[in-house]
Amino acid sequence: MSDRQREQQxxxxxxxxxxxxxxxxxxxxxxxxAAYDPVVSRSVPDEFMDLLEKAxxxxA
Known part of the structure; x- marks a missing residue:
């Protein structure tokens, strides 16, 4: 096999x-x-939002 053939291969x-x-x-x-689109389209639960606000x- 030539160098050119090896190079092409x-x-x-x-x-x-x-x-x-x-x-x-x-x-x-x-x-x-496909797996994460349904998750992203959901709203954040109120309880979780409350925890974030308290934190x-x-x-502050």
């Missing part, structure tokens, strides 16, 4: 690795978004 492998990594990151992003008052 290495760049192809590198391209395939980058494509695989990009596909994995995209799939993870979609999965995380803020103690700090």
């Amino acid at each position: 290495g760049s192809t492998r590198s391209f395939e690795t980058r494509q695989t990594q990009r596909a994995f990151r995209h799939a993870m992003s979609r999965g995380l978004k 803020d008052k103690k700090r």
Whole structure:
């Protein structure tokens, strides 16, 4: 195998690795978004807001 062939094979492998990594990151992003979107859209419970307000008052 010539140096040129090795170089082409290495760049192809590198391209395939980058494509695989990009596909994995995209799939993870979609999965995380699907999992956390419902949580983010919920309102904060009143009891938790009360605790935050009390903590803020103690700090001031």
